[in-house]
Amino acid sequence: MEAKSPNTIYLKDYKEPAFLVNTIDLNVALDADLTKVKSTLGIMRNPKMPEQKSLVLQGDALTLNEIQLNGTPLTPADYTLSNNELIIKDAPEEFSLMIETQFSPRENTTLNGLYLSGDILCTQCEAEGFRRITYFPDRPDVMSLYTTTIIADKQKYPVLLSNGNLIDSGLLGDGKHWVKWQDPYRKPSYLFALVAGNLGCAEDSFVTRSGRSVALKVYVEPGNEVNCTYALQSLKNAMRWDELRFGRGYDLDTYMIVAVSDFNMGAMENKGLNIFNAKYILANPAIATDQDYEFIEAVIAHEYFHNWTGNRVTCRDWFQLSLKEGLTIFREHEFCADQQSREVERIKNVRKLRLEQFPQDEGPMAHPVRPDSYIEINNFYTVTIYEKGAEVIRMLQTMLGRDTFRQGMDIYFARHDGHAVTIEDFVQAMEAASGRDLTQFRRWYTQAGTPELYVTSNYDSANCRYTLRLEQVCPPTPMQTSKEPFLIPVTVSLFDLMGQPLPLQMSGSLNEATEQIMEMTQSVQEFQFNNITSYPIPSLLRDFSAPVKLRYPYTTQDLLVLMRHDTDSFNRWEAVQTIENRLILQLIDEDKSGAALCLPVWFTDAFAENLSVRNQNLQYLALLLALPSDKDLANEMTIILVEPIFKIHKFVKRELATQLKDQWMAIYKEYNDNKPYQFNAIAVGQRSLKNIALSYLMANPTDEIRQLCLRQFVNADNMTDSLAALVCLSQVDCPERVEALNKFYDKWQNEPLVLDKWFAIQAQSHLPNTLEVVKQLITHPKFNWINPNRVRSVIGVFAMLNDINFHALNGDGYAFLADQIIHLDNLNPQVAARLCEPLTRWRRHIPERQALMKKQLFRIMSTPNLSRDVYEIVSKSSG
Ligand code: TRP
Ligand code: ZN
Numbered sequence: 001m002e003a004k005s006p007n008t009i010y011l012k013d014y015k016e017p018a019f020l021v022n023t024i025d026l027n028v029a030l031d032a033d034l035t036k037v038k039s040t041l042g043i044m045r046n047p048k049m050p051e052q053k054s055l056v057l058q059g060d061a062l063t064l065n066e067i068q069l070n071g072t073p074l075t076p077a078d079y080t081l082s083n084n085e086l087i088i089k090d091a092p093e094e095f096s097l098m099i100e101t102q103f104s105p106r107e108n109t110t111l112n113g114l115y116l117s118g119d120i121l122c123t124q125c126e127a128e129g130f131r132r133i134t135y136f137p138d139r140p141d142v143m144s145l146y147t148t149t150i151i152a153d154k155q156k157y158p159v160l161l162s163n164g165n166l167i168d169s170g171l172l173g174d175g176k177h178w179v180k181w182q183d184p185y186r187k188p189s190y191l192f193a194l195v196a197g198n199l200g201c202a203e204d205s206f207v208t209r210s211g212r213s214v215a216l217k218v219y220v221e222p223g224n225e226v227n228c229t230y231a232l233q234s235l236k237n238a239m240r241w242d243e244l245r246f247g248r249g250y251d252l253d254t255y256m257i258v259a260v261s262d263f264n265m266g267a268m269e270n271k272g273l274n275i276f277n278a279k280y281i282l283a284n285p286a287i288a289t290d291q292d293y294e295f296i297e298a299v300i301a302h303e304y305f306h307n308w309t310g311n312r313v314t315c316r317d318w319f320q321l322s323l324k325e326g327l328t329i330f331r332e333h334e335f336c337a338d339q340q341s342r343e344v345e346r347i348k349n350v351r352k353l354r355l356e357q358f359p360q361d362e363g364p365m366a367h368p369v370r371p372d373s374y375i376e377i378n379n380f381y382t383v384t385i386y387e388k389g390a391e392v393i394r395m396l397q398t399m400l401g402r403d404t405f406r407q408g409m410d411i412y413f414a415r416h417d418g419h420a421v422t423i424e425d426f427v428q429a430m431e432a433a434s435g436r437d438l439t440q441f442r443r444w445y446t447q448a449g450t451p452e453l454y455v456t457s458n459y460d461s462a463n464c465r466y467t468l469r470l471e472q473v474c475p476p477t478p479m480q481t482s483k484e485p486f487l488i489p490v491t492v493s494l495f496d497l498m499g500q501p502l503p504l505q506m507s508g509s510l511n512e513a514t515e516q517i518m519e520m521t522q523s524v525q526e527f528q529f530n531n532i533t534s535y536p537i538p539s540l541l542r543d544f545s546a547p548v549k550l551r552y553p554y555t556t557q558d559l560l561v562l563m564r565h566d567t568d569s570f571n572r573w574e575a576v577q578t579i580e581n582r583l584i585l586q587l588i589d590e591d592k593s594g595a596a597l598c599l600p601v602w603f604t605d606a607f608a609e610n611l612s613v614r615n616q617n618l619q620y621l622a623l624l625l626a627l628p629s630d631k632d633l634a635n636e637m638t639i640i641l642v643e644p645i646f647k648i649h650k651f652v653k654r655e656l657a658t659q660l661k662d663q664w665m666a667i668y669k670e671y672n673d674n675k676p677y678q679f680n681a682i683a684v685g686q687r688s689l690k691n692i693a694l695s696y697l698m699a700n701p702t703d704e705i706r707q708l709c710l711r712q713f714v715n716a717d718n719m720t721d722s723l724a725a726l727v728c729l730s731q732v733d734c735p736e737r738v739e740a741l742n743k744f745y746d747k748w749q750n751e752p753l754v755l756d757k758w759f760a761i762q763a764q765s766h767l768p769n770t771l772e773v774v775k776q777l778i779t780h781p782k783f784n785w786i787n788p789n790r791v792r793s794v795i796g797v798f799a800m801l802n803d804i805n806f807h808a809l810n811g812d813g814y815a816f817l818a819d820q821i822i823h824l825d826n827l828n829p830q831v832a833a834r835l836c837e838p839l840t841r842w843r844r845h846i847p848e849r850q851a852l853m854k855k856q857l858f859r860i861m862s863t864p865n866l867s868r869d870v871y872e873i874v875s876k877s878s879g
Contacts, residue, residue: 007868010373011319017137018052019043019091021144026134030152030160030196032116036065036102039134041144044094055091057099057135058128060084061113064135065100086135099135108132109786109827112378117262118221120197121157122275126268127318127377130189140188140315141420150194151178157196159219161256163187163271183271185251186418188314193270195219195258202228206236206250209243214250218281219258227282230293230679231257231300238301241335246409248308255304257281261752262787264830265381266299269306276303279753279789285677285718287754290684292719297339302332313413316420318377322369322445323423325381326389330397333390340681343569344619350544350570353391355631357383358549361450363840364877366477370423370445375872378830384448391547392444398545399489399517400434408433440487440521448477451486453520455552459535466494466532468540471524472548478876488520491545494529494536499565505530514567515542537561542568554578560606573624576610579603581628581636584652588644597648599655607656611663618671618685622692627653630803640844646766646804650699657699667693668708677718691724698728710736714743723757730761755782756793763798770805771812774798778820785824788831795820799838806838807845811852814839818856821870822863829867836860836870840877854878 023042029035043055064081067074069088080087088097108115113132114123123129131138148162154177164183171177200222206214216235218228235255242248256273263277280299283292309331310324337345360366360383367380369389374380397405412429423445431438451474458467470490474483493515494502501514506529518527529536537558541550554562562575583603591597610624630649634640657664671690677683694712697705706729713725726744729737741762748754763774777783777794784790799806799817806813817839825832839860842853857878860870 008373008375009377011317011371014317014319015052016049017046017139017142018049019055019137020046021137021142024136024144024146026146026148028148028150028194030121030150030157032106032121033104034102035105035114035121036100037134038098038100039136041097041099041136043091043097045091053090055088055097056137057086057088058084058131058138059086059101059135060128060131061108062101062103062132062135065102066098067100068098070095071098084131101134103132110830111262111264111788111828112830114194115262117260119156120195120199120221120258120260121152122195122197122258122260123193123270124264124268124275125192125270126190127381128190130192133192136189138189139317140190141317143186143188143314143418143420145186146181146183146192148181148183148192148194149178150181150196151176152196156198159195159197159199159201161193161195161219161258161273163191163193163273164252165254185271185312187271187311188420191269191271191311191314193268193273193275195273195275198222199258200225202226202232204232204236206239206255208239208249210249212253214239214252215254217254217256219256220278220281221259224259224278224282227284227287228259230283230288231281231296234297234300235304237297237339238304238335241301241338242305242308242331245334245338246308246331246406248413250307251312257300257303261789264788264828267303269303269310271307271311274303277789279756282753285679285720287719287751289720289723290679290687293679294336294340298332298336301335302328305331305335308413312418313416314420316422318374318380319370319372320422321377321380322385322389322392323421323426325386326369327393327426329386329390330393333394340684341617341619343617344623346543346570347573347620347623349387349390351632353383353387353547354635357387357547358450358635359841360384361388361448361477362475363843364478364879365837365840365873366448368446368448368480372479376833376868378869379833379872388547395444395489395546396430396438396441398491398543399519400430400436404434405430440485443484443486447474447483447486448480449474449483451483451488451546451548453488453490453541453546453548453550455538455540455550457536457538457552459532461535464530464532466529466536468492468518468527468529468538469524470518470520470527472520473523485521485523488546488548490518490520490540491542492516492518492527493539493542493566493568494532495539495561495565496534496536497561499561501567502532502534502536517545539566539568539571541571543570556582556602563606564609569620573620576624577628577632579606580652581633584628584633584645584648585636587648587652588641591644591648597651599652599659604656604659608660608663611660611667617681618689619681620685622685622688625689625692627656634803634844638844639846641846642803642807642849653696653699657696661697661700664693664696668697672712674715674717677720687720687724691721694724695728698732701732701734706732706734706736710740713740719754719757723761726761727764730765731767733767749782752787753789756789759783759790760793760797763794764801766802766804768805770798770802771808771816775816785827788828791824791828791831791835795835799835807849809848811855814852814856818860821860825863825867825870826865829869832867833869833873836873836877840873842877 021041021043025040027038105114105116105121112124112129128138130136150160160179162181164181167182168180199219202218202225204216252272259276259278259281261278267276267280280296283296305328309327315323333349408430411432412426427438451472454471456469503512504516505512506516559575559579566572630645633645668690671686698709709725709728713722716722726740729740744758821832821835839853839857842850857874861874
């Protein structure tokens with residue numbers, strides 16, 4: 001375990017490496033209890049850094065057995081060995097270095113480096129895990145050619161994998177066998193992978209546009225091969241898509257994926273050998289929900305797209321992380337939009353940004369898309385790097401246009417293939433393609449915080465002139481008290497009162513269209529539209545054209561026109577959300593003043609209007625009908641009022657359930673057709689709509705409706721419908737709830753991925769005794785501290801998705817979370833650090849809660865031997 005250390009790493013201190021490692025020859029004698037690694041490095045001095053004399057290698061939790069330079073053993077006088085570094089002073093210009101280390105994979109509970117997941121030995125090297133395998137300059141700008149020999153017991157580990165191509169193999173006398181893999185591409189150490197185990201394999205193939213056949217292999221626990229069909233199909237779709245959209249093909253003869261049960265994140269893009277959290281591979285209708293299928297498609301594509309954006313062109317240093325992650329998320333989003341429904345995909349992506357990234361941007365961990373400093377890099381795999389990074393790329397595509405953006409991508413690949421580069425290199429490629437100066441745009445990478453965009457309008461009917469006045473304000477963030485204005489692309493259309501789009505003529509532009517991009521560059525700026533012959537309603541920030549908070553004083557009438565007529569599906573959804581957010585906040589105010597709660601008739605009527613428009617994408621319709629969640633509402637409040645949000649949200653839902661009961665029942669019956677499960681946009685839409693109808697019906701649950709819900713739970717042939725019913729039942733204290741939860745456990749107790757859902761549903765329940773239940777769940781025989789999916793399904797879900805119980809005013813929810821973080825930090829600091837997040841969000845809570853949350857942050861802070869991971873988050877958050 002890492003000792004607590006406040007060491008901060010700064011981007012401004014970046015220096016090229018003093019030595020380059022051209023080749024690395026690994027010889028790994030695998031054993032779960034004691035693995036020995038012999039690493040032979042072909043090293044030469046970096047000609048650009050002649051003044052640096054010593055070779056610095058990182059190492060973590062390793063025992064050094066032997067070290068030889070050009071075949072001669074070194075003595076301790078020749079090097080310095082500390083906890084985390086091996087330094088060789090005055091190394092020659094060019095030499096060979098052999099290092100033998102040993103360590104125990106079984107004792108490695110961090111799931112970082114080489115570790116055991118069940119009986120499978122596997123690696124996770126991003127960001128700094130390779131140093132737990134051997135001493136190495138473990139930084140992404142050192143790119144080497146890897147040859148890996150693995151020796152292991154043949155019975156226990158029949159399958160032995162590493163990056164690239166299998167070039168040789170053989171048997172040894174003592175029941176052992178060996179294989180030799182060679183990766184023909186240079187790569188940084190974080191992309192190294194090794195897997196050993198008794199694995200089944202699901203195979204398929206893909207023929208590239210150039211006519212080459214690529215073997216696709218998904219390795220899983222024996223018996224699970226049948227559950228890889230969807231993952232393989234998604235992989236083929238992603239491969240084809242990247243050829244068509246970005247002209248990028250695959251570059252090895254084999255693409256391997258291994259699914260493991262114990263994994264800190266979603267998946268990892270190791271060259272030619274992805275390693276996945278099994279959750280994002282295994283699916284069949286009985287065990288996976290529609291949402292699981294969507295995630296599998298997205299994560300498979302994401303890791304595949306990394307082969308170009310991340311592997312072929314990699315990051316110079318970890319401050320450039322968004323270079324690969326923001327860009328790859330953007331590519332993933334575009335792919336998913338093309339595969340499923342573009343309008344639905346956009347809404348889901350923006351909701352995630354708003355619910356997770358906006359709060360980060362206003363909290364103590366706020367950082368720019370390209371951070372200036374960090375203590376523990378694992379803490380910077382954030383929604384800001386990923387999701388906001390993707391939005392920044394999207395703005396470039398919006399402003400330059402798809403074709404120019406594509407040319408910029410081509411230039412980026414042509415210039416930097418095979419190299420470790422920076423975000424600056426990417427922006428320069430876009431400048432080269434477009435001929436534009438993107439100096440101001442670069443502020444999106446260097447300034448943290450979510451800009452607020454205040455818009456007002458003026459219509460001069462005498463002169464048919466319409467003026468929009470835009471003002472941008474970006475609140476201060478840690479280390480950044482004042483900000484320069486951003487370049488914000490604001491896509492706009494104008495609609496008349498009948499909902500007809502008006503032709504636009506911005507002053508200075510000749511072409512007429514119904515949509516334009518206002519490129520805002522100043523703090524305050526006006527945009528004029530001429531020949532506007534009737535009073536306009538502005539549709540602003542269409543398709544969410546920039547990651548900002550838009551504030552425009554819409555009237556309810558304006559919003560109803562946009563809800564009915566806006567041609568931008570995102571803004572049509574947004575209009576409904578705005579109406580509902582405002583209404584609920586207003587009811588919260590009225591309730592506080594003691595007025596009787598009453599849902600206005602105009603609102604129920606408008607809501608019912610949406611309910612009846614069935615000739616559209618039903619998944620989109622389901623999103624229109626979903627009320628803003630507690631979290632959405634909390635986002636809209638300066639000071640979050642947990643109980644009033646919960647109460648009024650429940651009231652509105654119940655009213656809509658009661659007043660529109662017949663309509664909900666009609667929808668439910670229409671789409672509850674018991675057709676066999678299929679995963680496609682139409683079937684998903686029908687299920688979403690049916691299940692949202694069910695959730696409204698269950699908001700006012702009569703005996704008859706609870707029975708209906710239980711029937712769906714029992715009779716459904718697929719996990720989507722079964723789980724949707726169980727979620728509804730879990731929120732109601734009734735005999736059907738107990739019956740369903742017990743049945744679910746009995747059926748799925750030996751299916752870990754499904755059992756996670758059983759744990760999560762209970763941790764998410766709004767019933768008042770939930771904390772007690774959660775405390776029981778972490779002592780359940782099937783609870784497992786080593787498995788991050790299981791830990792997250794109980795502790796993570798409770799702290800992140802159960803506001804009413806987590807934020808209990810007695811502080812018990814906070815104390816519980818702190819206890820678990822302290823416990824887990826000894827086993828898995830990466831996962832422990834991620835669990836801290838709910839406690840860091842104290843700023844927007846009432847003073848009582850602020851005090852209780854900070855008290856727990858201080859308690860964690862004062863725990864001895866805290867990991868760097870948890871230390872960084874709590875120390876930055878408790879001030
Ligand atoms: N590069 C991975 C991705 O985005 C992220 C990842 C997987 C990761 N495992 C990790 C990051 C462990 C940090 C630590 O696809
Ligand atoms: Zn990624």
